[in-house]
Amino acid sequence: MRVxxxxxxxxxxxxxxxxxxxxxxxxxxRQKRDVLxxxxxxxxxxxxxxxxxxxxVFGGINVFLQQTSGLFGRLPGFVDKLLDHPSLLKxxxxxxxxxxxxxxxxxxxxILRGENGAQRxxxxxxVGHLRELKPSIVHLPDAFFIGLAGAxxxxxxxxxxxxxxxxxxxLEKMPAAFRDEAYAIIREKxxxxxxxxxxxxxxxxxxxxxxxxxxxxxxxVPLGINLGGPAAPALERSALSPRPFTIGYxxxxxxxxxxxxxCEAFAMLHARGRAxxxxxxGYLGDSDRSYFESVKAELASKELIAHVEFRGEVxxxxxxxxxxxxxxxSAPGPYREAKGIYLIEALSQGxxxxxxxxxxxxxxxxxxxxxxLFEPTDPAELADALSRLMDDVPLRESLGRxxxxxxxxxxxxxxxxxxxxxxxxxxxxxxxxxxx
Numbered sequence: 001m002r003v004x005x006x007x008x009x010x011x012x013x014x015x016x017x018x019x020x021x022x023x024x025x026x027x028x029x030r031q032k033r034d035v036l037x038x039x040x041x042x043x044x045x046x047x048x049x050x051x052x053x054x055x056x057v058f059g060g061i062n063v064f065l066q067q068t069s070g071l072f073g074r075l076p077g078f079v080d081k082l083l084d085h086p087s088l089l090k091x092x093x094x095x096x097x098x099x100x101x102x103x104x105x106x107x108x109x110x111i112l113r114g115e116n117g118a119q120r121x122x123x124x125x126x127v128g129h130l131r132e133l134k135p136s137i138v139h140l141p142d143a144f145f146i147g148l149a150g151a152x153x154x155x156x157x158x159x160x161x162x163x164x165x166x167x168x169x170x171l172e173k174m175p176a177a178f179r180d181e182a183y184a185i186i187r188e189k190x191x192x193x194x195x196x197x198x199x200x201x202x203x204x205x206x207x208x209x210x211x212x213x214x215x216x217x218x219x220x221v222p223l224g225i226n227l228g229g230p231a232a233p234a235l236e237r238s239a240l241s242p243r244p245f246t247i248g249y250x251x252x253x254x255x256x257x258x259x260x261x262x263c264e265a266f267a268m269l270h271a272r273g274r275a276x277x278x279x280x281x282g283y284l285g286d287s288d289r290s291y292f293e294s295v296k297a298e299l300a301s302k303e304l305i306a307h308v309e310f311r312g313e314v315x316x317x318x319x320x321x322x323x324x325x326x327x328x329x330s331a332p333g334p335y336r337e338a339k340g341i342y343l344i345e346a347l348s349q350g351x352x353x354x355x356x357x358x359x360x361x362x363x364x365x366x367x368x369x370x371x372x373l374f375e376p377t378d379p380a381e382l383a384d385a386l387s388r389l390m391d392d393v394p395l396r397e398s399l400g401r402x403x404x405x406x407x408x409x410x411x412x413x414x415x416x417x418x419x420x421x422x423x424x425x426x427x428x429x430x431x432x433x434x435x436x
Contacts, residue, residue: 002034003424004135007052008142009042009060014283014313016341017142017165018044020199023226026051027417036133040141047316048226057129058122059083067107067118104170105178112185114147123148127155137428140193143167143211147185149192159194159427164207164218166199166338169256187212195427197221197420200360203338219423222367224416225344227408244307245276245390248326248351250319251333251342253284253292258333258356260295264379265332265386267302274387281311281322323349327396328389330354334377340364343371344411347403352396354385367410370403 007021022044025037029051037052041060044052061083110117117123130138130152138152140162149160171179190196190211196218198204204220207213247266251257259280266278284292299305314322323329329346336359343353343364353371355361365371372389374381389396 001136001425001428002036002134003028003137003139004130004133005035005037005139006040006057006141006145007037007044008145009039009044009056013285014045014047016339017163019046019048020165020223020339020341021141021163022046022051023048023224023413024417024420026226027224027413028421031414031417031421033417033421036135040145047319055129057126058119062122063107063111063119066121067110102173102175105174105182108144108170108174109178109181109185111144112147112182112189114149114189115151117147123151127151131156137161137424139163139197139424141165143186143190143207144170146189146193149189153192153194160192161195161197161424161427162193163221164196164198164203164211164213164338166203168206168210168338169335183210190214190217193217195219195423197423199223199339201363202336202360206336206338219426221416221419221423222411223339223341223344223364224411224413225341225348225407226413227348243277245274246326246328247276247278247386248322248329248346249278249280249282249331250314250322250329250346251282251331252288253280253282254288255291256333256335257282257331258335258377259292259331260298261332261334261377261379261382262330263295263299263304263308265330265382266308267299267304268379268383269386269390270302270304270307272383272387274390276307276386276390278308279311279322279326280308281314281319283313319345320349323351326351328352328354328386330382330386332356332374332376332382335359337361344368344407347371347400348407348411350400350404352389352399352403354382354389368403368406370399370406372399 005025007018009018025035026049028035039052039056040058043056110119115123135158137158138160140148140160142163142165144167146162152160171182190213196213198207198218198220201220204218207218208215249259249262253259269276299308311322323346329351331342332355338360340360346353347368347370355371355373356376357373358376362373365373372385374385
């Protein structure tokens with residue numbers, strides 16, 4: 001069985017969804033499965049070996065131009081091909097991750113309409129390319145591509161699956177009229193998808209309620225990470241050299257991930273006379289720079305900047321080095337996170353986590369036993385939880401060990417890949433008969 005696995009690139013941004021897709025595809029390939037990882041929009045960016053094809057389909061430049069005018073749907077073939085060149089797309093889409101929901105809304109609706117949207121030519125090109133690859137099943141990156149399912153099924157005669165991966169973060173920011181229409185289209189088009197892979201139980205329930213997807217079609221594939229290389233066994237926290245208690249944040253720098261909540265709790269700890277440091281790392285897009293500056297200004301006003309280390313964007317080596325250097329991890333976002341890969345990464349290094357009791361966090365902490373929950377968006381409760389771990393070293397160590405053991409047993413890339421492959425086989429066999 002061959003899987004044509006489409007993954008949506010995010011220009012120059014480290015994107016949790018495409019990084020997960022790459023990790024999953026790499027594990028499947030390592031397991032001798034026939035998988036082709038195909039970038040959509042732009043080349044993907046990952047901090048591991050990139051196993052995607054060097055050809056981009058449904059290229060972002062053509063998608064943008066065809067949305068602007070129907071004339072761009074009739075460009076000569078050589079121009080069209082040039083605009084889909086990976087190098088040009090990588091350059092042009094560098095700021096794609098900073099696009100606001102207001103600007104993205106018309107494009108989102110058009111792509112959801114599939115063959116009836118402005119990108120009809122791109123849909124036809126995509127189907128033609130997939131036909132050449134002769135897949136047994138096609139994977140769509142997320143629900144925003146659900147409008148392509150019908151054209152792919154009719155054009156190739158194979159089943160289509162789609163990962164549900166946190167589309168709500170964009171949908172809920174859209175103007176009401178666009179948002180309502182997007183939900184309606186997803187509800188309608190979901191009937192043309194043969195199966196869905198969900199990244200958490202929480203998001204499964206969200207998709208059933210808001211997207212109207214049949215529960216029987218959804219299969220939860222728990223998150224997994226690659227534990228090779230720099231993610232090798234962690235030190236016990238007590239084995240670290242003496243230094244102030246250190247709190248770590250490693251996620252995108254934006255309001256949704258909650259850096260401001262963590263900094264409020266951090267300030268409360270200092271106001272209580274608790275000596276501690278904060279280490280912050282993560283991608284910062286142009287649209288979030290004013291948010292980041294406001295967070296830093298607030299820290300400066302309380303004379304705390306000297307106690308905070310801002311590391312910016314980090315690669316894989318730097319990421320795990322940072323995680324091994326902290327005592328506790330928190331990314332206390334007000335957004336109800338569908339995934340939470342950063343929790344699994346922290347736990348893999350024996351670092352306990354403190355997270356808000358919403359989204360996927362309760363089930364991840366239940367699954368791993370590696371952390372503490374607190375009331376969402378309440379910095380005082382977060383400060384209390386951090387203070388508790390600061391004082392109780394045995395608890396900190398036991399949570400870290402439990403979390404690490406659980407991740408290494410149940411949240412590896414191999415486990416994720418095996419579960420996903422079972423879904424692919426089940427969907428392909430039940431809908432279209434046995435395949436090889």
